[in-house]
Amino acid sequence: MSLAPRCTRSREPRYARPVPRHEIHEAPDAPNTHGTDGARQAHEVRARQCTQCGATIEMDVRALSARCAYCDAPLVDEQRASTRLDAVAPFRVTREIAVAKLHEYLRSKPWAPRAVKRLAVDGRALRGVLVPHWVFDGVVRSSYDARVGIHWHRVETYRDSKGQTRTRTTRETEWFHLAGTAARQVESHVVSASMGLPEPESNALEPFDLGWAMPVDSRLLSGFEAEVPSIARDRALTTANEELRSAEAQRIPGTLLPGDENRLERIHSQVDIARCRAVLLPVWIATYAHKNVTRRLLVNGQTGRCAGDVPVSATKVTLAVLLGLLVLALAAVAIWWRQP
Numbered sequence: 001m002s003l004a005p006r007c008t009r010s011r012e013p014r015y016a017r018p019v020p021r022h023e024i025h026e027a028p029d030a031p032n033t034h035g036t037d038g039a040r041q042a043h044e045v046r047a048r049q050c051t052q053c054g055a056t057i058e059m060d061v062r063a064l065s066a067r068c069a070y071c072d073a074p075l076v077d078e079q080r081a082s083t084r085l086d087a088v089a090p091f092r093v094t095r096e097i098a099v100a101k102l103h104e105y106l107r108s109k110p111w112a113p114r115a116v117k118r119l120a121v122d123g124r125a126l127r128g129v130l131v132p133h134w135v136f137d138g139v140v141r142s143s144y145d146a147r148v149g150i151h152w153h154r155v156e157t158y159r160d161s162k163g164q165t166r167t168r169t170t171r172e173t174e175w176f177h178l179a180g181t182a183a184r185q186v187e188s189h190v191v192s193a194s195m196g197l198p199e200p201e202s203n204a205l206e207p208f209d210l211g212w213a214m215p216v217d218s219r220l221l222s223g224f225e226a227e228v229p230s231i232a233r234d235r236a237l238t239t240a241n242e243e244l245r246s247a248e249a250q251r252i253p254g255t256l257l258p259g260d261e262n263r264l265e266r267i268h269s270q271v272d273i274a275r276c277r278a279v280l281l282p283v284w285i286a287t288y289a290h291k292n293v294t295r296r297l298l299v300n301g302q303t304g305r306c307a308g309d310v311p312v313s314a315t316k317v318t319l320a321v322l323l324g325l326l327v328l329a330l331a332a333v334a335i336w337w338r339q340p
């Protein structure tokens with residue numbers, strides 16, 4: 001197997017021993033750590049024979065699944081899939097439900113052009129793609145300095161403009177310095193391993209439930225598009241590090257720091273990855289053209305959550321701005337009219 005600790009169904013305590021980084025980065029038998037140079041592999045193809053009709057089919061070198069051009073039989077390169085991937089999370093949302101979810105998603109966009117809101121997504125135009133992702137488990141440990149503010153109220157007396165003594169309450173904040181540490185276990189942090197699905201789009205579809213991931217089996221891939229990772233694990237690890245650090249910088253002030261208000265002044269987070277898996281995750285993808293621009297819509301194949309590129313209608317925005325100006329103008333006239 002290619003990836004260092006492959007213990008998907010292990011009974012060992014999962015994070016008993018943080019694996020030193022060099023052990024994860026450089027597994028000696030890890031062809032997919034460095035062998036995922038998408039640019040180099042992009043146009044390479046290899047010949048496969050259709051198991052149903054015997055025709056010779058050209059498959060993209062990264063593809064794990066295809067359909068025979070002659071008889072439409074699904075072809076799966078199971079050997080390649082099982083050596084390059086650790087698990088597959090199968091589709092749980094059917095094509096029909098995905099189409100319904102997309103229609104709901106488009107209708108929920110008030111600023112979308114009418115043509116897009118009424119876009120009839122054809123079930124046949126929806127492609128079921130098992131997108132490779134790198135899935136990281138580990139621990140994030142942080143040390144931080146913060147300022148914590150406690151509110152208190154001061155009652156003071158003063159003389160008003162008529163010389164009368166009055167009292168008023170003002171709120172004061174007293175600031176304290178606080179240094180601390182925090183640790184959080186990371187379970188199944190998902191980073192796209194496909195150049196076809198950039199990380200922001202993958203994030204928009206999250207969460208994925210890795211509890212449904214199963215060992216690689218050609219029956220789970222059959223009929224869907226699937227490919228091996230085209231983004232190297234090290235590059236995904238850098239992305240995971242950045243995402244996890246920034247999540248800690250958000251989480252700690254929101255959930256850990258005491259006080260009525262607080263400010264995080266310094267944070268240093270160290271991410272220790274204990275396990276990394278290459279997993280195929282299910283995504284429905286539809287493309288559509290609007291004003292000569294091809295855009296795409298995505299549906300999480302586990303949860304039905306939709307994401308994607310929906311344009312904003314210039315006409316609707318202009319009308320809204322004009323309406324707003326009209327309301328302001330009417331209000332101004334009303335105020336002017338009431339003046340004595």
Ligand SMILES: [Zn+2]
Pocket residue numbers: 050051052053054055068069070071072073
């Ligand atoms: Zn065939």
